Amino acid sequence: RQLTLHLRRQMGRAINAKRVYRLMRLQGIQSVIRRKRKKYVGSTPQQVAENVLNRNFEAEAPNQKWVTDVTEFKYGNGQKAYLSAIKDLHDKSIVAYVLGHSNNNSLVFRTLELALQAAPESRSLLHSDRGFQYTSLHFKQMLDEAELTQSMSRVGCCIDNGPMESFWGTLKCEKYYLHTYRTFEELQKDIDAYIHFYNNERLQAKLNGLSPIEFRTKAA
Template sequence: KKGFQINHKTVYKLMKEMGLKSIVRPKKYRSYKGNIGKVAPNLINRKFEACKPLQKLATDITQINICGEKIYLSPVLDMFNSEIIAYDVSRNPDFNQVLNMLNFLFKIMPNGSNAVLHSDQGWQYQHKRYQHLLKEKGIRQSMSRKGNCLDNSIMENFFAILKSEFVYIEDFSNVDEFISRLDEYILYYNNKRIKSKLKGLSPVEYRIQSVS
């Protein structure tokens, strides 16, 4: 926003001079089990562009290790502007977490929207109740193919940003502090963090501009 444009090679050179290194991400949490590829088609098919808000959505669950505990984040991302429009944080990756996430999502989704909600083939998304709740709300379910992380790369990209900008570089005294500051980070990500593909605007700024 201040008008500074720096080549990625310059950034690499400065990082090298200052002894800065990126942190290697740990192995991804995976929730595959049960049937594979028999619940929902891949409606997104790697076409992550959307013409308007709440048209194409993505979700996933990531594991975060904090203070010796495993914490799980289940967000919903709007593909129109990469805004996190709903999420739940839990110590257990159980179905209640996904239900809580859906409850937050349904508060802002109109009935019969015909939106698409894309995920991987995690067991939570194969659950009959999950399928029923989406259908009842008028949301179409979409699933990645097994073993194709690029099918939900837009969600993977958000997790990479979250962990490299926040999780891996901050210190937390306990899990409660982490959760509180995670709320603050998501608020920052949605409202303040600019993205080049959004014309230098934050997700919320881009959404507001698009409907004004």
């Protein structure tokens, strides 16, 4: 598209973008920005839930609404780590998190177990995307046993889980992107330190200038 626009200006004539694309392919010329992602064959989910949260990201009390997701980090020689976390929409605190070597069911299940241990009396709404862990029957069974209400983003609508995506961006910009990690242990140490800082010391304007834990304590 960029090349087509420049050719039109330089030559002063109408040029079809599809023709430019065809000629680029013949010459082996490829854009380096916004390449098309590989298409993956989606699996059929075992179960899905409605978007109960419906982008209503305000909560009147702690443990009323939780959002969760998994994100990827790289370290060493192309190795990957995966962070699963649950965030409380009332005070923006990270209720529970687990960093692991694989993006699998146990990573997500363990995160939920830690959240329930931290807030055993909660009957939260838990919102996620439609990742395979969250659509599994076992995850639904865990929610039912804890009397939690399940909510899921619509297909392809990452903004439905905006607060969790926002936290990933904050974590990566303020900590991860500033360092190079050689080992899993180095990455784990910094993530532990950052989440502790985020929960206890990072002041937020939306929380009246308090940290998440300060705001949570005041509400309690």
